[in-house]
Each structure stands twice: as C-alpha cells, then as structure tokens.
Amino acid sequence: MAREGSTHPDLDPAKYDAAEAVKIICLGDSAVGKSKLMERFLLDEYRPQQMSTYALTLYKHKATVGNKTVAVDFWDTAGQERFQSMHPSYYYKAHACIMVFDIQRKITYKNLSMWYKELREYRPEIPCCVVANKIDADMKATQRSFNFAKKHDLPSYFVSAADGTNVVKMFRDTIRRAVEYKQNPTDFMDEVLQELEVKVYSSNVA
Amino acid sequence: MNFEAKRCGVQFSPPSIVLIYENKSTNKLRKRIIPVRKYSKDSDYRKAAETLKNHPRHRDYLQSVSQSQLERLHIILRDHMQGLSLEQSLASFRLDPEQDLNKLDDDELARKKGKMDELFEKNRKRKDDPDFVYDVEVEFSANNQEKCSWDEESDDGF
Numbered sequence: 001m002a003r004e005g006s007t008h009p010d011l012d013p014a015k016y017d018a019a020e021a022v023k024i025i026c027l028g029d030s031a032v033g034k035s036k037l038m039e040r041f042l043l044d045e046y047r048p049q050q051m052s053t054y055a056l057t058l059y060k061h062k063a064t065v066g067n068k069t070v071a072v073d074f075w076d077t078a079g080q081e082r083f084q085s086m087h088p089s090y091y092y093k094a095h096a097c098i099m100v101f102d103i104q105r106k107i108t109y110k111n112l113s114m115w116y117k118e119l120r121e122y123r124p125e126i127p128c129c130v131v132a133n134k135i136d137a138d139m140k141a142t143q144r145s146f147n148f149a150k151k152h153d154l155p156s157y158f159v160s161a162a163d164g165t166n167v168v169k170m171f172r173d174t175i176r177r178a179v180e181y182k183q184n185p186t187d188f189m190d191e192v193l194q195e196l197e198v199k200v201y202s203s204n205v206a
Numbered sequence: 207m208n209f210e211a212k213r214c215g216v217q218f219s220p221p222s223i224v225l226i227y228e229n230k231s232t233n234k235l236r237k238r239i240i241p242v243r244k245y246s247k248d249s250d251y252r253k254a255a256e257t258l259k260n261h262p263r264h265r266d267y268l269q270s271v272s273q274s275q276l277e278r279l280h281i282i283l284r285d286h287m288q289g290l291s292l293e294q295s296l297a298s299f300r301l302d303p304e305q306d307l308n309k310l311d312d313d314e315l316a317r318k319k320g321k322m323d324e325l326f327e328k329n330r331k332r333k334d335d336p337d338f339v340y341d342v343e344v345e346f347s348a349n350n351q352e353k354c355s356w357d358e359e360s361d362d363g364f
Contacts, residue, residue, distance in 0.1 A: 166344060168340060168342070169343050
C-alpha cells in the first residue's frame with residue numbers, strides 16, 4: 001500500500017507473486033466480528049500486526065494445502081470500513097475474499113451488496129464467500145435462507161466466533177479456494193492496474 | 207492462587223474498580239477495591255484498562271475479567287469525570303439493531319463493541335476449556351429454511 005511515500009515491507013505486493021503465498025481479504029461493516037473470527041481461527045498463532053498508517057491489520061498464517069505449505073496473509077480492515085470504501089491497494093492481488101455480516105443487524109446484511117460491488121470492481125473473479133456471524137446470539141437465524149449468497153452463487157456459512165461453529169471450516173475452504181485460484185487466475189485487473197501505473201509514471205517523466 | 211471474578215463494577219469516589227471474586231481454594235467470596243490512579247477526563251481508557259489488567263498486584267484477580275469490560279468501566283469513570291450522569295453514560299452503550307455503526311467515531315464504536323462483547327464472552331468457548339474443540343462443524347439443512355424477511359425489499363443485489 002503506497003499511500004505514504006514508502007511501503008512497509010510486509011505490504012509489498014510483489015510478495016504475493018511467489019507461488020506459495022496468498023492474500024485473503026475480509027470485508028464487512030464495523031462490529032460484525034471480522035477480527036473475532038480471525039482470532040478464533042488462529043488461536044495461539046494470533047499475532048496481528050497493526051498497520052495504523054494504512055488502517056489495516058495483517059495476520060500471518062501458515063497453512064497446509066494438499067502436501068504444500070502456504071503462507072497466508074489475512075487482511076482485515078481496522079476501521080477503514082467506515083469510509084464505506086476501501087483503498088484500492090486493499091484489493092490489489094487478493095486471491096480470495098471473506099464477506100461477513102451480523103445476523104442480528106439487518107443493515108450489515110444489506111451493506112453486503114455495496115461491499116460486493118466494490119470487490120468486483122477490483123477483483124471480478126476471485127473466490128468469495130458470505131459469512132453469517134453471531135449465530136450463537138440467535139440460533140433461529142440458521143433456519144432462515146439469506147438470498148444474497150445464492151443470488152451471486154457464493155458459498156455461505158453460518159458461523160459463531162464465540163463458540164467456534166464452522167469457523168475453521170470456513171477459513172480452510174477459503175484458503176483452499178485462494179490457492180486454487182492462484183494456480184489458475186482469471187483476473188486481468190492486476191495487469192491492467194500495472195499497465196496504468198506504468199503509463200502514469202511515464203507521462204510524469206515525460 | 208485461583209480467583210474467579212463474580213461481578214465487577216466502579217466506584218466514583220475515589221475512582222476505583224470494584225471486584226467481587228471467589229477464592230477457589232477457600233470457596234470464599236471477597237471484595238477487592240482497586241483505586242484507579244493517574245486517570246483523568248483526558249486519559250486513554252484503553253491504555254488504562256490494559257495497564258490494570260497486567261498490573262502485577264491485580265492481574266491474578268482480574269484474569270477472568272475481559273479487557274473490554276475493564277475498558278467499559280474506565281469509560282464510565284471518565285464520563286463521570288467529564289460531568290456526564292451515569293444514566294447518560296450507560297445509554298451510550300445501548301445497542302440499536304437499526305443503527306449504522308459504520309457512522310460512529312472510535313469512541314462511540316468502542317462503546318457498542320464493548321456491549322456486544324458481553325454476549326460474546328458469555329457464549330465463548332475458550333481453548334483452555336476442557337470440552338474445547340478447535341474445528342466445530344455443524345451442518346444447517348437448507349431444506350427447511352424459511353425465506354428471510356431481510357430479502358423482501360427488492361434492493362439492488364438481493
């Protein structure tokens with residue numbers, strides 16, 4: 001993220017070009033439990049890096065997919081969601097996306113369409129899932145069918161960061177899909193972005 | 207030494223955190239009053255709560271009190287120092303499911319998150335619990351699901 005002049009080495013997008021590294025981003029409204037889900041999945045591994053200059057939190061994780069070890073970086077919003085929009089570098093080179101809402105608050109569900117729209121502007125093809133969090137607060141929610149995921153043909157999960165229901169499954173599925181996507185990418189957006197950067201740069205020089 | 211917190215609250219004068227806990231080795235209920243020093247109306251409640259939670263003299267007693275509850279108690283103390291009534295202070299924590307929390311500033315959002323944490327902590331399964339299972343998978347059958355009223359309005363994308 002080059003919002004400031006220099007880029008933090010942990011945020012250098014070039015590292016996501018390595019075969020064994022993937023970037024997974026989280027989207028969703030304030031207080032839907034994004035960080036709590038990360039914490040539940042990572043447990044003892046949970047050591048977030050606050051990148052306050054960039055309004056994001058980074059969690060590093062080592063996963064095993066098939067017989068390979070994969071370095072997974074999870075990007076979490078750290079309050080950036082309050083601008084109702086994320087900085088483009090948040091999406092840049094992401095391999096999968098986890099979209100979260102709170103089953104107790106309708107507005108967080110309604111805002112999924114806004115988050116999804118923005119995601120697809122930058123990453124038209126990456127795997128994405130819809131996560132209905134906090135089912136421990138109201139188990140009846142699991143008897144409702146939320147149409148958003150179905151309509152966009154996205155896998156969906158009923159989860160609870162508090163009691164752990166389906167959290168690990170959701171993350172493992174997403175990591176696997178991120179790795180699969182990486183092996184067979186269909187997004188051309190990064191190339192286009194890079195092309196633009198080069199053009200902007202050369203016109204500045206000229 | 208093993209202490210289980212039963213209740214935790216504040217006292218305004220002098221500003222203190224009040225803890226009712228059970229001493230697990232004697233099964234006796236005790237009260238501990240922890241004065242909150244060097245804390246003013248401009249202090250950072252997060253730092254103050256964190257310092258208290260890690261304080262060598264108090265941390266054993268506060269182990270089962272969450273960081274967010276300590277933050278909340280520090281906010282109430284600070285509100286009082288700023289001249290707010292207890293009623294006003296407590297109202298700021300109340301949750302309105304219709305409210306758009308994206309529009310709140312850091313301080314207001316922390317209050318709502320703190321309130322949400324109460325339920326989270328209550329329902330939380332901790333990794334130290336004897337019956338803790340890391341990977342809990344539950345399948346919710348799609349067959350008997352009802353349509354969700356949240357989908358009824360024909361918004362874009364639903």
